[in-house]
Amino acid sequence: GQNIDQPTEMTATEGAIVQINCTYQTSGFNGLFWYQQHAGEAPTFLSYNVLDGLEEKGRFSSFLSRSKGYSYLLLKELQMKDSASYLCAVKDTGGFKTIFGAGTRLFVKA
Amino acid sequence: NAGVTQTPKFQVLKTGQSMTLQCAQDMNHEYMSWYRQDPGMGLRLIHYSVGAGITDQGEVPNGYNVSRSTTEDFPLRLLSAAPSQTSVYFCASSMGGQGRNQPQHFGDGTRLSIL
Numbered sequence: 001g002q003n004i005d006q007p008t009e010m011t012a013t014e015g016a017i018v019q020i021n022c023t024y025q026t027s028g029f030n031g032l033f034w035y036q037q038h039a040g041e042a043p044t045f046l047s048y049n050v051l052d053g054l055e056e057k058g059r060f061s062s063f064l065s066r067s068k069g070y071s072y073l074l075l076k077e078l079q080m081k082d083s084a085s086y087l088c089a090v091k092d093t094g095g096f097k098t099i100f101g102a103g104t105r106l107f108v109k110a
Numbered sequence: 111n112a113g114v115t116q117t118p119k120f121q122v123l124k125t126g127q128s129m130t131l132q133c134a135q136d137m138n139h140e141y142m143s144w145y146r147q148d149p150g151m152g153l154r155l156i157h158y159s160v161g162a163g164i165t166d167q168g169e170v171p172n173g174y175n176v177s178r179s180t181t182e183d184f185p186l187r188l189l190s191a192a193p194s195q196t197s198v199y200f201c202a203s204s205m206g207g208q209g210r211n212q213p214q215h216f217g218d219g220t221r222l223s224i225l
Contacts (some may be wrong), residue, residue: 002169030211039167043153043207044216048213087152089153096158096166097143097155097158097168098155099155100145100152100154101152102153
C-alpha cells in the first residue's frame with residue numbers, strides 16, 4: 001500500500017528553525033518532493049530529493065534517507081510569510097504518479 | 111506566462127447535474143493530472159495522463175471521466191454530481207521523458223460545491 005505520514009500542525013517562532021518530518025511507505029520510489037501551499041492557493045514546488053542526503057536551497061533544506069523511508073524539510077530564519085501548509089509527495093517507480101501526504105500546517109508567530 | 115489554467119474558479123451544482131472542469135497548459139508538458147483536495151486529506155489523484163490519447167486512473171477515479179485529445183488540454187468530467195464530490199480540484203502538469211522527475215505545476219484550482 002501507499003502511506004505518507006506528516007505531522008498535522010506545527011507552530012514556531014519568527015526567526016527560529018523548524019523541521020517538518022515525513023515518513024513514507026510506497027510500492028515504488030522515484031523521488032520525493034516538498035511543496036508549499038498557502039491557504040486558498042495552489043501548491044508550489046520547494047525541493048526534490050532522489051538520492052540520500054541533504055539538498056540546500058537558501059533558507060530551505062530537504063533531507064532524504066531511502067533506507068528509512070524518511071525525509072525532512074528544514075526551514076531556517078522563519079518569516080511570517082512561511083505560515084503555510086507543507087506537502088510531502090513521493091513519485092512512483094515509473095515516474096507517472098505522485099502520491100501526496102496530508103500536509104503539515106505551519107504557524108509562524110511573532 | 112499562463113502556465114496551467116483552470117476554469118471555472120468556482121462552481122455550484124445540484125446533485126445529479128453534470129459538468130466539465132477545464133484545464134489547459136501552455137508549457138508543452140506531457141504529463142497532466144487531476145487531484146482533489148479535501149480538509150485533512152491532502153491531494154488525492156483522480157486521473158492522470160502521460161500524453162495525448164493516454165489516460166489512467168488514480169486513487170479516487172469513481173464518478174469522474176477524463177480525455178486527452180491534445181497535449182494542451184485535459185478536461186475532467188463529473189457525470190452525475192454527488193455531495194461527496196464537493197471539493198477543491200487542482201490540475202497539474204509536468205515534463206515527461208527525461209524530465210519526468212521535474213516538479214508539477216499546478217493551476218489555481220476549481221472550488222466546487224454540490225448541493
